[in-house]
Amino acid sequence: MISFLSHLVNGISLGSVYAIIALGYSMVYGIAKMLNFAHGDVIMVGAYITFCATQYWGLPPVVSVLAAMLVCTVLGVVIERLAYKPLRAATSLAVLITAIGMSYFLQNAAQLIWGANPKSFPSVITLPTLSLMGGQLLISGETMVTVLANVIIMIVLTIFTSKTKMGRAMRAVSEDKGAAELMGINVNATISLTFAIGSALAAVAGVLLCSAYPALMPTTGSMPGIKAFTAAVFGGIGSIPGALVGGLLLGVIEILGKAYISMELGDAFVFAVLIIVLLVKPTGLLGKKVHEKV
Amino acid sequence: MKKIVAAVLAMMMALSCFAFASAEDAIKIGVIGPMTGGAAVYGTAVANGAQIAVDEINALGGIQLALDVQDDEHDAEKGINAYNTVLDNGAQMILGTVTTAPCIAVAAEAYEERVFMLTPSASSTKVIEGKDNVYQVCFTDPAQGAASAQYIFDHKLGTKVGIIYNNGSDYSVGIYQTFIEKAKELNLEVVAETTFSSEDNADFSVQIAACKDNGADVVFLPIYYTPASLILAQAKSVEYAPIFFGVDGMDGILTLEGFDKNLAEGVMLLTPFSADAEDDLTKNFVGKYQQAYGEIPNQFAADAYDGVYALYQAIQNTGITTETDYAEACELLIAEMQKIEIAGLTGTMTWAATGEVTKTPTAVVIENGVYVGVK
Numbered sequence: 076m077i078s079f080l081s082h083l084v085n086g087i088s089l090g091s092v093y094a095i096i097a098l099g100y101s102m103v104y105g106i107a108k109m110l111n112f113a114h115g116d117v118i119m120v121g122a123y124i125t126f127c128a129t130q131y132w133g134l135p136p137v138v139s140v141l142a143a144m145l146v147c148t149v150l151g152v153v154i155e156r157l158a159y160k161p162l163r164a165a166t167s168l169a170v171l172i173t174a175i176g177m178s179y180f181l182q183n184a185a186q187l188i189w190g191a192n193p194k195s196f197p198s199v200i201t202l203p204t205l206s207l208m209g210g211q212l213l214i215s216g217e218t219m220v221t222v223l224a225n226v227i228i229m230i231v232l233t234i235f236t237s238k239t240k241m242g243r244a245m246r247a248v249s250e251d252k253g254a255a256e257l258m259g260i261n262v263n264a265t266i267s268l269t270f271a272i273g274s275a276l277a278a279v280a281g282v283l284l285c286s287a288y289p290a291l292m293p294t295t296g297s298m299p300g301i302k303a304f305t306a307a308v309f310g311g312i313g314s315i316p317g318a319l320v321g322g323l324l325l326g327v328i329e330i331l332g333k334a335y336i337s338m339e340l341g342d343a344f345v346f347a348v349l350i351i352v353l354l355v356k357p358t359g360l361l362g363k364k365v366h367e368k369v
Numbered sequence: 370m371k372k373i374v375a376a377v378l379a380m381m382m383a384l385s386c387f388a389f390a391s392a393e394d395a396i397k398i399g400v401i402g403p404m405t406g407g408a409a410v411y412g413t414a415v416a417n418g419a420q421i422a423v424d425e426i427n428a429l430g431g432i433q434l435a436l437d438v439q440d441d442e443h444d445a446e447k448g449i450n451a452y453n454t455v456l457d458n459g460a461q462m463i464l465g466t467v468t469t470a471p472c473i474a475v476a477a478e479a480y481e482e483r484v485f486m487l488t489p490s491a492s493s494t495k496v497i498e499g500k501d502n503v504y505q506v507c508f509t510d511p512a513q514g515a516a517s518a519q520y521i522f523d524h525k526l527g528t529k530v531g532i533i534y535n536n537g538s539d540y541s542v543g544i545y546q547t548f549i550e551k552a553k554e555l556n557l558e559v560v561a562e563t564t565f566s567s568e569d570n571a572d573f574s575v576q577i578a579a580c581k582d583n584g585a586d587v588v589f590l591p592i593y594y595t596p597a598s599l600i601l602a603q604a605k606s607v608e609y610a611p612i613f614f615g616v617d618g619m620d621g622i623l624t625l626e627g628f629d630k631n632l633a634e635g636v637m638l639l640t641p642f643s644a645d646a647e648d649d650l651t652k653n654f655v656g657k658y659q660q661a662y663g664e665i666p667n668q669f670a671a672d673a674y675d676g677v678y679a680l681y682q683a684i685q686n687t688g689i690t691t692e693t694d695y696a697e698a699c700e701l702l703i704a705e706m707q708k709i710e711i712a713g714l715t716g717t718m719t720w721a722a723t724g725e726v727t728k729t730p731t732a733v734v735i736e737n738g739v740y741v742g743v744k
Contacts, residue, residue, distance in 0.1 A: 078582050081607075085574035130627055191405045191442075193595045195602075195628035204606060215606040288571035290599050291627075292407060298569050333575040339536055339566045341575075 077211045082334045083327060088218035090326020091225045092287060095280040096303030097310065097318035098228065099273040105313035106249045106269040109167065112174040113154060114277060115300015116181035121147045121278030122285040122295060123189055126196055136199035143278040151274025152267050160263070178297070185293040193292040196285035217287040224283060228276065229319050236315070245269060249313070302329075302342075305349040311362025320360055395427075395435035396684060396691055398677070399455025401448060401475065402467030404440035407568065407595060410621040411669045412440070415467045415489050417662050418670030421654065422677035432684060434677070441466055445474035452478055461689070461698045462487070464676050467669065469493040469510075469540045476503045485699040487680060487706075489672035492617065493543050497724035502699050504706050504724040506672045506679065506715070508641070510543030513616045514591065516730040517544070517639050518551035521587055524732075524743075526612050526637070531561040531585030533576045533600060535568065535592050544591035544616055560585050568593065573600045574607075581609045590615045594622035601632040612637060620667045623738060630738035641715035642671035643733045643742045654714055665739070668715070675713030682709050 096118060103111045121143040128139035158177050162170050202216030236242035247255040248265045256262050284299055285291050303322065310321020325345060332344035352359060400419055402412030416438045423434045437458050439451035448471030455463065462485040466472040472491030479486050480500040488496060489506045492513060497503045508516065521530065530552065535541040545562075552559050560583035563576035577600065580588050588604075588611045590597050597619055604610070615622075615638040622633055644655050644665045654674060658666040680702075683689075686709065687701040711718045716728035733740040 078578060081578060082575065085572070085578075089572050089574075126627065186405075190409075191407065192409050192626065193407055194626040195598050197627055197629065204608070210608075213607050217606070284571075288599060289602050289627075290571065290595050292595075294569065299571070330572070330575060334578070338564050338575060341570075341572075342566065 077208065078334075080212050082330050084212065084214055084218065086327030086330035087323060088215070088221060088287060088326070089330060090306075090323035091218075091221045092280065092284050092299065092322075093303045093306045093326050094225050094319045094322025095221075095228065095276060095283060096299055097307040097322045098232070098315065099276045099280070100304050100307040101310075101312055101314060101318040102232075102269055102276075103273050104307070106245050107159070107266050108249075109159065109170045110174060110304070111159075111270075111273070112171070112300070112304075113177035113181055114273065115296035115298075115303070116178050116185075117147050117151060117154075117274050117277040117296070118281040118284060118300065119185060119291075119293065119296035120150060120181060121281030122196060122291050123185060124278070125199065125282050125285075126194060126291055129197060129199065136201075140199065140279065140282050143282060144275045147274040147278035147281075148271045151270040151277070154274075155267055155270040160266075178300075182293045182297070189293070191293060193290050196289040196291045198286040198289060199282060200286050215287075217283070221283045221287065224279060225319060225322075228279070229315060232272075232315050241265070241268060302345050305345055308359055309348055309352050311359030314359070314361045314363070317359055317361035324360075394691065395433035396462075396689065397435050397437060397458070397460045398423075398680065399452070399458070399460030399463045399465065400436050400438040400673075401441050401451045401455060401463060401465035401471070402438075403443035403471075404438065406442040406444070408443040408468050408593065410594075410624055410667075411490060412443075412467045414621075414667050414669040415465070415673040417658065418654075418666060418673035419464055419489075419677050421657050421661065421670075422674045422681075426677070426681050432681065434681065436464075441468075441471045441475075443468045443471060445471045447471070448475045449478060451475075456482075456484065456695070460484075461691075461693060461695050462680060462702060464489065464673065464680065466491060469496060470538075472496045473539070476500055479503065483696040483699045485695070485702040487676050489676045490617065490669050493539050494725075495539060495543075500724070501703055501722070504720055505726050506676045506718070507617065507668075507726070508728075508730065509725055510540060511547035512725075512730075513639060514544035514547030514549075515551040517589060517591075517614060517616060518548045518555060518557060520639060520730065520732055521589070521614060522552075522555045522557050526614065527585070527587030529558050529560045529583065529585045529587070531563070531580030531583065531588040531611070532559065533563050533565070533573065533580065533588060533590055533592065535566070535570075535596065536564040537566045538568070538592075540593075540618065541591050548589060548591065565596070568596065570596060571599060573603050576600070577604050577607060577609060580611070581607065585611055587612045587614055590619060593618040594620070594625060598622055598625055598628055598632070601636070602629075605632060610635075614638070616640075617668055620669065623735065623740075624664060624667070630735075633735045633738070636735045637732050637743070638735075639730055639732050640668045640740075641728055641730060642668040643731065643740050645739065645741060650712075651714055671714040675711060675715050675718065678713055679706070679709065679711045679718070682711060 124143040128134040205214040306321040306325040310317030333341040404412045441448035441451045452475045469491045486503045534545040561579045613636045619638040683705040
């Protein structure tokens, strides 16, 4: 029982990292209707910036994370402007391939700047481990902060999209780009804002990911990125609560699958989930079914 | 414009003449290993260690050696490219490759083409299996696995052993299998055998929990140092502190940038080389290495240093010159390697016809961020 609980805690910890990454995928997909496969690599950049800020420039953790958010926000907007905006009228396949290209570009650029040697990411979270049930169940500071960060981000984003003018503009663009434009909404600015928010979240995700799993290399973001994409599809891509639910469930499935079924097949469970969801409920757990208008 | 092009071309020609000139009076040794990528610590250590040996030998004034270092990024395909490059550059023999997977690929090519290979550190038996032209400076994986089990048993490090290995890696599986075999033979109780499937794996909570819940007091890690660093960090977060016992792949963990060395406190690893040894050979090597590269050399650097001296000895005995082509050199070296005995940094070595080395294993423990020989 205790070991089941601790696997559950580990699953939630892993899942909440997936959830934060999945949020970025989901938001961008919801508004720009494109899969930003470079998202995982923006996470990696965020982690490297934080690493440099704490290790080389000696900045305190909070400032480092803010610096990483700033850099990633700018990076996200620049990527959108340079790589995706010119293709807004192109087929979705062209945009998808551009995104994959951007992902490789970021990985190779990181290898050029920071070298290919892995770095050990010093945790920016100093919260002590919480010990429950007489020390049998341990919850690390990283897990608590990650879960907490998830909840806060989720609440703030939900309020932002439902209450603020910008948020409402986002939802309008996501509903119907053409109609939104006719209503006087600046579609380009709204999409840029989405990328800015998504990339700032990526920086936070990068810091949380590397605090929990402290190996940092240019490919750090790619596997979690793909799994988070799976989580986003699982929860219903485009839906903010869907990303949270999808991420958490996926993390728990991965860890429990590894613990009780087969240790080698951890990754296979994750992608089996993707296949099953696509077969049974293509819109995901919380996704809305949108009828194609003919 | 034309003049500039002509000048550049003339410069290039002049430079290429120099390149030929230096190649002509030294015996060329190709060095292949990961100079970039996740395993770069190993490749650069080999290149640096070999360079120190070459500088020493060249300073003696007799036979002159020259290294041609090529990067394989720890990738089989790129290993073949690097192999073709060193041969194109006129290599007469190869010191390498450094890591197992590319080495298996390159060794197969080298066997066909008759190029002599001495790998400092690729430890799988697959590297030498069925190939008379490939020799190893390091222990084979089976030897490492069996020696680790023997060491844990002899020194009574623990009564219950857990294992975390990478079943996606030939290197890790090879060591794991002989460890298990030897452990059975010695009645060493193995309570948890856990695996992961890729070098990129980040979450080890399940594997650590399995070892912890089964009460393992020694955890054997026949894996590379990047996943090992994650295991150490995650074990600490669940307050699990057994003796972690690694093999040569663990070597390099202390050079991982940003790594909290406290995590590695008490970690043991099987290695034939310990930089704090008091003999003159080690002191000389460590001193020169530190001066040239600013860090303490690891086992890979020592293996490469010994490898160059083994080649040097064999070259001397067989009378290989800069005129000898690689195929001729290959047959001469194969015959000679089985006869020579090298007293090197990693012990006194002799070789069997299979290419396998014989030397005594020792272990080091990490104390205050440095390797200390186990008394």
